[in-house]
Amino acid sequence: MRDGPPIRAFPLQLRAKNEKNQLQFVAVAHLTGIKLDDIFMVKSLFTKVKDREQVKITCDIKGKIALVTGANRGIGKAIAEAFLHHGAAGIYAAVRNPDSAAPLIERYGDKVVPVQLDLSEPETIAAASGTAGDVQVVVNNAAVFRASTPLDSDAIDALELGMKINVCGLIRMAQGFAPILKQNGGGAFVQLNSVASLKCSSNFATHCATKAAAYSITQALHELLGQEGIAVLSVHPGLIATDMSDGAALSGTPEPPQLVSEGIVAALKAGDYHLFPDKMARRIENAYHGFAVSVIEADLAEYKA
Numbered sequence: 001m002r003d004g005p006p007i008r009a010f011p012l013q014l015r016a017k018n019e020k021n022q023l024q025f026v027a028v029a030h031l032t033g034i035k036l037d038d039i040f041m042v043k044s045l046f047t048k049v050k051d052r053e054q055v056k057i058t059c060d061i062k063g064k065i066a067l068v069t070g071a072n073r074g075i076g077k078a079i080a081e082a083f084l085h086h087g088a089a090g091i092y093a094a095v096r097n098p099d100s101a102a103p104l105i106e107r108y109g110d111k112v113v114p115v116q117l118d119l120s121e122p123e124t125i126a127a128a129s130g131t132a133g134d135v136q137v138v139v140n141n142a143a144v145f146r147a148s149t150p151l152d153s154d155a156i157d158a159l160e161l162g163m164k165i166n167v168c169g170l171i172r173m174a175q176g177f178a179p180i181l182k183q184n185g186g187g188a189f190v191q192l193n194s195v196a197s198l199k200c201s202s203n204f205a206t207h208c209a210t211k212a213a214a215y216s217i218t219q220a221l222h223e224l225l226g227q228e229g230i231a232v233l234s235v236h237p238g239l240i241a242t243d244m245s246d247g248a249a250l251s252g253t254p255e256p257p258q259l260v261s262e263g264i265v266a267a268l269k270a271g272d273y274h275l276f277p278d279k280m281a282r283r284i285e286n287a288y289h290g291f292a293v294s295v296i297e298a299d300l301a302e303y304k305a
Ligand SMILES: NC(=O)c1ccc[n+]([C@@H]2O[C@H](COP(=O)([O-])OP(=O)(O)OC[C@H]3O[C@@H](n4cnc5c(N)ncnc54)[C@H](OP(=O)(O)O)[C@@H]3O)[C@@H](O)[C@H]2O)c1
Pocket: 069, 070, 071, 072, 073, 074, 075, 076, 095, 096, 097, 100, 117, 118, 119, 120, 140, 141, 142, 143, 144, 165, 192, 193, 194, 195, 196, 236, 237, 238, 239, 240, 241, 242, 243, 244, 245
């Protein structure tokens, strides 16, 4: 038995500085059953890593096997393509209708494997996690957008649909895939949130509420999955040219989905927590950055339950 306070009481959330170190730590955690945070914490006692220093979990997509929900169109398709262009070993295209992944398969052959997954049907998420047991990077990109103000007669219906798919779907994806990511050595979980997670537009307020809720869940996942050596990236696009933004009918010029997908590849490599990929998103980020650093990304250990 060791003397002193229990290891879990230390207010540290340390991370490996690079992927090689991270893999070594994950291997030790795997062999010993000791939690990754505890290994980092013990290591920090010897290497004099600064108290509360946040060391990032990085993830190079090269050679990785990824799963992308909604990979058949819009931002999801761009993510699948960017991952393959940057050397991913393979992509599970997790889509409602497997036939809709045909264009990706025509282009990339057996590097793309379609998997049937509907975020509103928990059994399909469970089945997909059974099929994709070798996945190392999971991108929960798919979502619904139903525009409603709080005063519209269909507001509750729109909110319930969005909560079911955009929020409960995220939770089920995390529950289904976190154990697999851990088993496969860490990797990353990427969640497509939005500027709507931070700023409500009254004409699609119910959608914004679901994206705010999804961001809140993402923050919990960042902490919980981080303890297992899994990177969590929260992506906040602004106005991107897809069917969804057509539906939102915003003024302004939408930017290409590739801005998001290339941004994700780079953010994973850098071990970033947040990504604001386009011009509109960066405008929000400029104002939000200080709050994110000192509150969202901070440990605030003194206020933890
Ligand atoms: N476009 C933007 O300006 C923008 C801005 C901020 C955030 N985002 C976020 O980025 C992500 C991708 O958006 P997008 O613009 O690419 O949307 P999109 O073009 O409308 O595509 C939505 C994708 O989600 C899938 N999907 C819908 N409901 C699903 C369900 N129940 N189960 C599984 N898949 C389902 C769709 O599949 P089907 O083809 O089968 O319908 C489609 O692949 C979303 O999370 C969105 O909120 C987008």
